[in-house]
Amino acid sequence: GAGVSQSPSNKVTEKGKDVELRCDPISGHTALYWYRQSLGQGLEFLIYFQGNSAPDKSGLPSDRFSAERTGGSVSTLTIQRTQQEDSAVYLCASSPHGGTSYEQYFGPGTRLTVT
Amino acid sequence: RKEVEQDPGPFNVPEGATVAFNCTYSNSASQSFFWYRQDCRKEPKLLMSVYSSGNEDGRFTAQLNRASQYISLLIRDSKLSDSATYLCVVRSNFGNEKLTFGTGTRLTIIP
Numbered sequence: 001g002a003g004v005s006q007s008p009s010n011k012v013t014e015k016g017k018d019v020e021l022r023c024d025p026i027s028g029h030t031a032l033y034w035y036r037q038s039l040g041q042g043l044e045f046l047i048y049f050q051g052n053s054a055p056d057k058s059g060l061p062s063d064r065f066s067a068e069r070t071g072g073s074v075s076t077l078t079i080q081r082t083q084q085e086d087s088a089v090y091l092c093a094s095s096p097h098g099g100t101s102y103e104q105y106f107g108p109g110t111r112l113t114v115t
Numbered sequence: 116r117k118e119v120e121q122d123p124g125p126f127n128v129p130e131g132a133t134v135a136f137n138c139t140y141s142n143s144a145s146q147s148f149f150w151y152r153q154d155c156r157k158e159p160k161l162l163m164s165v166y167s168s169g170n171e172d173g174r175f176t177a178q179l180n181r182a183s184q185y186i187s188l189l190i191r192d193s194k195l196s197d198s199a200t201y202l203c204v205v206r207s208n209f210g211n212e213k214l215t216f217g218t219g220t221r222l223t224i225i226p
Contacts, residue, residue: 042202043159045214056213058213091159104161104214107158108158
């Protein structure tokens, strides 16, 4: 079946511009997670959705970052006024339920470059 | 101190050899443990969960030592296809759904 998909796969933007990153989770998965991975770094948790609500936003690095999820499916991560330190691969994952005893399935990521 | 620490490597190991990685975690309340595998410029994929009693999946054995707060992964009879970065992953508390990833240990199997 279809896995997690993300778009765009690559995004180059100028400093100060806003960007939107999209995640389509596996159909029926209620839990959705956003992470980012900077060069040579581990994955950094950003936000977790259960259905359309976000019980844990603790990883969002600043108020320039926001995310929403609609219809219990697609999620959008928005970065406003991008900075060079925002350059990273943004990974989305989904799992059948909340609770990380369930495997998280990752999408291929969006590589964001801020120039 | 990082919440999850791993030796970044690289480990360069001849084909057929046995290799082991360790990972330490700082939060004694951690509840769930995993090894993920990440190939170059690809997304992470679950390799195996780690159970208190230790568990084995083919050539891979994972162990958890709660007293010392470390997790290990052993790969026997290594194959060229085992070349990847291995990520140690921890979930800290019930009700906290986030996973905390180590920075990974890079393994290269040499023919």
